[in-house]
Amino acid sequence: MTAAMAMATATARLRAAGVADPARDARLLLAHAASVDASRITLIAPEEIAPEISERYEQLIALRAVRVPVSHLVGERAFYGRGFKVSSDVLDPRPETESLIEAALAEPFERVLDLGTGSGCILVTLLAEQAEARGIGVDLSEGACLQASANAVLHKVADRAEIAQSDWFAAVEGRxxxxxxxxxxxxxxxxxxxxxxxxxxxxxxxxxxxxDGLSVYRLIAEQAQSYLTADGRVLAEIGWQQGADVKAIFEAAGWADVAILPDLDGRDRVLRAQNPA
Incomplete structure (x- = not known):
């Protein structure tokens, strides 16, 4: 069977399973099975695929058909131009979160705290982009802390990144x-x-x-000022329908310059608030 035929069969199977973009996933998984870059798939499309590659591909497609994410099958997800290792212990990095990165990099910072760091994609990206900065990422999940630590090493910021297990601010010190x-x-x-x-x-x-999906914003609004420098700021991703509610929570808690920033699709995506101190 040629690579093109295998992808066509896989695409049909994934479409029948309700996968949102079956052709893309079929292509990415074949590239992974064949250990080639996804951009080379069109070059190998007319070629017969080796039995061992065909077997690996069949296993990957079977798992994707029961809706295992592609990132979990290949072990990686792209975010802000870098590949991040992921697992079932963490959320997949998502394109909309890049709006938070852009907002963070719009103003200088030296010390950053990432609450609920997960894969570490936000903290690691900020430290990789801001070479003089240092930071800490905290998460209640031990598995997430291990994943974030691995990504800090992968992207060569481990000497500037501390990862700690914490229930939000519980184990956090400093400003x-x-x-x-x-x-x-x-x-x-x-x-x-x-x-x-x-x-x-x-x-x-x-x-x-x-x-109600808003409890962590209430917690951050109530406690974060104690962990910020005088001119420090908070940036938090929000659900696209939560802008008004989250803005009201921070305004009621006395924050300054509270604003809701859009993502690339124009939807509410990031809360920005300034320490009023």
């Missing part, structure tokens, strides 16, 4: 120029409608607070 977070913001009522890739293969504690 920071910037506090960032992508907290669990799905309401409990929304969980029944999420895609199988999320429901079955990503940690529930990173998706929802088990309540």
């Amino acid at each position: 920071y120029d910037l506090i960032v977070s992508n907290p669990p913001y799905l309401a409990k009522s929304e969980m029944a409608d999420i895609a199988p890739e999320l429901a079955l293969h990503e940690p529930e504690m990173a998706l929802t607070d088990g309540a």
